[in-house]
Amino acid sequence: MSRYSMFAVLPCLVFASIVPAQGDEHTQPLLKRLAGVWDVEEGVNQGEEIPEDELEGTIMKIEKNMIITYDREKREVYRALFTVDETKKPVQIDMTTEMKGMPPMKSLGIIQMEEGDEFELCYALPGADRPKEFQSPKGSKVMLFEAERED
Template identity: 90%
Template structure:
């Protein structure tokens, strides 16, 4: 823009004081940054509890070192809401219910579960959990009375369960 054009613009704007150039330069990066930051936080920066909420289809499983046949897992889903996890078999019968807490300060994230099954006393299980790329997660936990696993494995003869699930909803 020519200096004559600037003078013309400035002479027509007698009601307001023009913004000094150094102020414009200071504001410009803020405006540029604001235009590229997404309105909502990325889903992977949200707390895991919020990311876990929903319905999950169990894709693979290990029971104390033994692979659970795909045919047996078919139709098995987990519903996670707030601090409750409920697992249903293919006939929609409840097979597991537990209250849980997460400790995201631990790596991998720790999950502590307390069963809430009718006719059974509450039992505690300690495990680890991680979100995978996309809409998948893995959960690895010890049966009541056993120590929390340190890695996502279910060795033969262990008292460790391992499941992989994919978001259904």
């Protein structure tokens, strides 16, 4: 997969809008914790580890109900709206792309906050089933990313 393709998929996970269900106060704490700028530290693309030098400088910006991914040159490579369902274990995330020139595509995933200011995002490429575990096996259509809050 080319670097551009990988980043086009990354935003599908990362650049989504956060839209809580009406009146569902259970999503507020996670949404509040996700707001901000995140450095993408590690990634696995369909079972293949993404080299650190390819991820270097990649950030995710999450604000209100949108997630946007930027490459090291600060070019927007992905944008998506998303919803989270904290009543599910692990927490489920649904992302829909909002990219100019691209049709909306939906990806289903799971997300978890880690110790400190880190989170893991694991999602299936559009059309594939939601992952059940934070893994991206070889040959799967699953992406896995770890991000740390920017200082």
